Amino acid sequence: MNILFLMKYYSLGGVEMVTNVLASRFLDNGCRVSIVSFIEPSNEILCRKDSRIIYYLLSGFNTSKKNIDQLRNILIEEKIDIVINQWGLPYVPIYVLKKASKGLSLKIFSVHHNSPKTNGRLKDIEIAMSETNNKFCALILCMKKVLTYYVTSYSMWYVYQKSDKYILLSDSYIREFLSFTRVKKATKLVVITNPITIPYIEEYEKILSYKRKEIIYVGRIDYNQKRVYRVIEVWKLLEKKYPDWKLIIIGDGEEKSKLEEQSFQLGLKRIVFEGFKNPLEYYKYASLLILTSEYEGFPLVIPEGMAWGVVPCVYGSYSAVYDIVKDDVNGIIIEPQKDEFDAENMAERMSLLMCDNVRLKLMAKAAKQMSNQYSLDVVSDSWYKLFV
Secondary structure, three states: OEEEEEEEEOOOOHHHHHHHHHHHHHHHOOOEEEEEEEEOOOHHHHHHOOOOOEEEEOOOOOOOHHHHHHHHHHHHHOOOOEEEEOOOOOHHHHHHHHHHOOOOOOEEEEEOOOOOOOOHHHHHHHHHHHHOOOHHHHHHHHHHHHHHHHHHHHHHHHHHHHOOEEEEOOOHHHHHHHHHHOOOOOOOEEEOOOOOOOOOOOOHHHHHHHOOOEEEEEOOOOOOOOOOHHHHHHHHHHOOOOOOOEEEEEOOOOOHHHHHHHHHHOOOOOEEEEEOOOOHHHHHHOOEEEEOOOOOOOOOHHHHHHHOOOEEEEEOOOOOHHHHOOEOOOEEEEOOEOOEOOHHHHHHHHHHHHOOHHHHHHHHHHHHHHHHHHOHHHHHHHHHHHHO
8 A cells, every 4th residue: 555645735744743653654554655745855754664665756836737736746656545645724725735736546635633613724813813902903903813714724725625534533522524515424434532652651650750840841932822921820839838849841943042031031940942842751750631721633742641641631712622521530630710821720620639649540541441442552442544
């Protein structure tokens, strides 16, 4: 079986890491795998790419005849049976793919890696609307939001119509997808989660022996989605009460320097900004993981941390998190209060674990057990059932 992953870009991100892990597994099982991206890749992701994967670069993110011809040549040369379109929202990839594959016998599976009902563009407009006091600007932004909503909805509907199957990351996203796109029947919808992309060990007792009094945040540092300033607000309520604990921020982004300044102004002493690092060593030693995103698709940091016995403390702003985290069993979920994040509630719930090591260990064990559902074996088997 010959498989091609179609990417908008190929850089160091969650979708790309998932692609690399799945590609290597498919290769191990005798498939031939290619990756094609529209935009030039980063050196970091190329260094992490399995050397057996064949990589191709198209000529920019557009619907040009040159791109169509290039992709068609690749499909024919590699004798592609299945294309996994990793960008199930934009119009460009599926349009180019359908033109390039005309007359060829192959299947197209498109994947949407986020919550269907929101995205970065819509959230940017909402943020701008909340910050303006100008009635005219507010009106323009409202119109822009409506237009963006319908363009996004149509684009997602178009990709669905042109695909053989459309993959969502959670059962809860099916209803959101149908409502957002106004697709009448869910005959093409399939739910397959993303797999854990990091190595881990199975022995829970050994994992337990590594643990320190550390809380970690892992991910991009931005305002639109991740809202890491909320993590700082929670830590401000915990630091003095728990002098033997510390908070480690692993990640980078446009808000990093601002949050470092915020932490300094608040007089926080036991907070460390590590920048962009491989999170594996941090999962190994951490006891708690905190995630306060405004929206997500399927944040891999949660099951990957759970695989290392890290108890997740998360903001329940998106439905998929309730698939992964069972509140007070294998983690903590703070539900929105009038669509707002409650830092005090998060701090109180985390505090109950930080002062009760027995309970913390029980939840860590349950988290470890839950992570088995997202192993590469389980997820790749789901893909093979789809291929057949």
